[in-house]
Amino acid sequence: NAGVTQTPKFQVLKTGQSMTLQCAQDMNHNSMYWYRQDPGMGLRLIYYSASEGTTDKGEVPNGYNVSRLNKREFSLRLESAAPSQTSVYFCASSPETVYGYTFGSGTRLTVV
C-alpha cells in the first residue's frame, strides 16, 4: 500500500524555469493538498482540492497552479520558478475533511 507518492524527491531549477510536481494517492481519498515547509515558518497551505474537479487557494498560492487530474492525482506547477520558491513541498490527502491526513515524503526544491 503506497499511500501518497510524490515525484520527484529532489529538484534543482534555474530562475524562470518551469516544472510540475506530481502527487498520487491510492487510498480513495476525496481531498488533496499541497503544502510548503520553510525553516521557521511551519507548514503553509498552497492549494487544496476538496474533491475531484475542484481546487481552491490556500495561504500562499501566488506563483503556483494546480490540477486535480482525477481522484488519485493532484499536481502542482511552477510556471516561472523564483528563488523564493526554494522549499520542501509536501502533498497530502484525507478522506473528506482535515481528519485522517496522510502525507507524501516531500520534494526538496532549490531554485538558483
Added chain:
Amino acid sequence: GIQVEQSPPDLILQEGANSTLRCNFSDSVNNLQWFHQNPWGQLINLFYIPSGTKQNGRLSATTVATERYSLLYISSSQTTDSGVYFCAGPDAGNNRKLIWGLGTSLAVNP
C-alpha cells in the same frame, strides 16, 4: 481565523526522560491533531483529539477544548522520538484547511 501557538520551541532530553508539549488555540476548535515529523522529513498523524485524552504507547494527548489548549505527553523518551511535533486545527468555517503551529523541535540524546 485561528492562531496556533506551540511551546516550547525547542526541547532536549536524555533518553528515558518524560516531557510535555503544549499547543494553544486562539479560538475554539473541534478537530485538533498532533503530527510528528521525523529527522528525515516524514510527517505522520499521531492523534486526532478534539477533546479528552487518548493514548498510543508511550505517547498520550489531552485536549481541553473549553480552555483552548492541548498537551502531548511523551513518557520514557527514546531517540526515535526525535523530530518536530506539530499541532494543527481547522480554519474557522472551512474544515478542509488546517492551520499549523510552528512546532516543537525535540532532540532525545542517548
